[in-house]
Amino acid sequence: xxxxxxxxxxxxxxxxxxxxxxxxxxxxxxxxxxxxxxxxxxxxxxxxxxxxxxxxxxxxxxxxxxxxxxxxxxxxxxxxxxxxxxxxxxxxxxxxxxxxxxxxxxxxxxxxxxxxxxxxxxxxxxxxxxxxxxxxxxxxxxxxxxxxxxxxxxxxxxxxxxxxxxxxxxxxxxxxxxxxxxxxxxxxxxxxxxxxxxxxxxxxxxxxxxxxxxxxxxxxxxxxxxxxxxxxxxxxxxxxxxxxxxxxxxxxxxxxxxxxxxxxxxxxxxxxxxxxxxxxxxxxxxxxxxxxxxxxxxxxxxxxxxxxx
Ligand code: SAH
Numbered sequence: 001x002x003x004x005x006x007x008x009x010x011x012x013x014x015x016x017x018x019x020x021x022x023x024x025x026x027x028x029x030x031x032x033x034x035x036x037x038x039x040x041x042x043x044x045x046x047x048x049x050x051x052x053x054x055x056x057x058x059x060x061x062x063x064x065x066x067x068x069x070x071x072x073x074x075x076x077x078x079x080x081x082x083x084x085x086x087x088x089x090x091x092x093x094x095x096x097x098x099x100x101x102x103x104x105x106x107x108x109x110x111x112x113x114x115x116x117x118x119x120x121x122x123x124x125x126x127x128x129x130x131x132x133x134x135x136x137x138x139x140x141x142x143x144x145x146x147x148x149x150x151x152x153x154x155x156x157x158x159x160x161x162x163x164x165x166x167x168x169x170x171x172x173x174x175x176x177x178x179x180x181x182x183x184x185x186x187x188x189x190x191x192x193x194x195x196x197x198x199x200x201x202x203x204x205x206x207x208x209x210x211x212x213x214x215x216x217x218x219x220x221x222x223x224x225x226x227x228x229x230x231x232x233x234x235x236x237x238x239x240x241x242x243x244x245x246x247x248x249x250x251x252x253x254x255x256x257x258x259x260x261x262x263x264x265x266x267x268x269x270x271x272x273x274x275x276x277x278x279x280x281x282x283x284x285x286x287x288x289x290x291x292x293x294x295x296x297x298x299x300x301x302x303x304x305x306x307x308x309x
Contacts, residue, residue, distance in 0.1 A: 035251070037236035048205065048236055048251070055238070056204050065243050066180065069202045070148050072242035073127075078155035083127035083198075093271035094279075095134045098228065101267050101281050102139060102193075109222055110192060118142060119192045122218065124181055125199020129156030132173060136195060143173050144190075148180040182207040186218025194218060197228040201244035205255060212259035216286050224264060225284040227252075230277035246277060262288050 037045050045051040056062040081088040110119060118141035123132045126145040136143045137160070145160075147153040153176050160173035177184065182203055186194070194215055203211060212225070219225075230246045237246045247255070256263060261284040269279035 035235040035248070037232070037238065037245075039238040040240050045236075045238075051236070051238055051245075052204055055243075062204070065204070066182065066202070069243040070180070073149045073152065078128050078151050080128070080130055083130060083152070087273075087276070090272055090276070091130065091134070094269065095131075097267070097269050097271070098131070098135050098197075098281065101265070101283070102135065102226070105193075105224070105226070105265065105283050106139060109224070120144070120190055120220075121193045121195055122146060122186060122191045124184075124194065124196040125202075126156055127152045129160050129173070131195060131197055132156065133159055136193075137171050137173065140192070141170055141172075144175040144177065145173060146177040146179055146181070146184055148178060150178050153178050181211050184211070185214045188217050189220050191218050192220055192223045194223070194225045195228075196225060198230070200227060200229060201239075201246055202242075208255055209258050212256075212261060212284075216260075219286065224286075225261065226281060227284060228269075228279065228281045231280050232277070249280060252280075252282065256282070256284060261286065264289065 035048070037048060037051060039045070039051075045054075056065045076082040079088075080091055084090055106119075119139065120142045121132075121136045121140040122144045123129070123136055124146050126132060126147045127149075129145055132143045132145055133156075143160075145153065145156055147156065156173075157176050180202075181196075181199065200208060215225070229252070232246045232248045232251070234248050236248065236251060239245070253263065263282055264285045265283040267281045269281070272279060
């Protein structure tokens with residue numbers, strides 16, 4: 001069942017890659033964007049370019065690609081099981097892991113301002129508002145939702161405005177945008193965090209890049225993106241049914257660099273069934289990480305320490 005691509009496409013990957021193994025940027029461009037991939041019917045593609053050209057190479061094909069993506073989700077029930085491809089059980093470990101990741105980011109980057117300025121998040125491809133309801137609304141004063149499938153967005157609106165989850169004026173869902181990512185431009189400087197989970201695979205590489213470039217204006221100074229996605233073992237996997245692509249970690253990192261984004265922090269999802277795609281979270285900033293000049297004291301540098309492999 002291909003809705004599974006969002007979480008569970010069977011894939012025997014316990015994918016791990018050490019950052020230090022990444023080749024140079026020029027090498028990356030050649031090696032990763034040109035890495036081959038396959039589709040859900042087992043067809044092989046020599047390069048991502050070949051696949052994109054075939055699937056979205058002219059305006060009609062591209063329109064069809066996006067229309068079929070949305071149509072797919074229009075046929076899915078507005079339930080947690082629906083948006084998780086029949087794997088409702090992953091909801092809990094997903095939220096727990098995201099919570100840990102978000103808490104660290106918030107404490108590192110927003111602590112000082114939190115009391116004086118309301119924290120605002122955008123939940124992209126929000127579906128029925130699962131991530132907002134279980135995670136974002138607890139940490140942010142205002143959350144906006146963006147979702148192209150109207151019966152999902154209406155379900156989110158119903159849940160989030162019923163009072164049960166937003167019973168305080170301090171934590172509320174504010175705007176509900178029924179728009180796809182490729183057509184969205186946020187209000188300037190509104191968001192501390194733009195959260196994008198399990199939906200970026202619907203965007204072509206070109207639209208991925210233009211979306212992030214446009215969306216940067218929506219961040220407050222110091223704000224960041226969090227992208228949480230399935231990760232292919234290598235290259236990419238095209239899902240013919242819902243019109244989405246699962247990219248590898250090097251593929252994502254190449255796209256981030258083309259967007260002018262820097263990986264501030266990343267973390268692997270833990271506790272999912274083994275037969276699912278690996279899942280990773282990336283916190284992305286527009287500013288380059290500060291270079292730390294380490295000046296270790298003599299006592300520190302001579303201290304015995306454990307070697308970590
Ligand atoms: N992020 C939610 C929903 C995941 S399901 C969650 O984790 O619970 C994937 C979602 O992506 C669906 O709601 C689907 O409608 C949405 N989607 C599909 N195409 C999209 C597009 N072009 N832009 C934004 N969202 C899209």
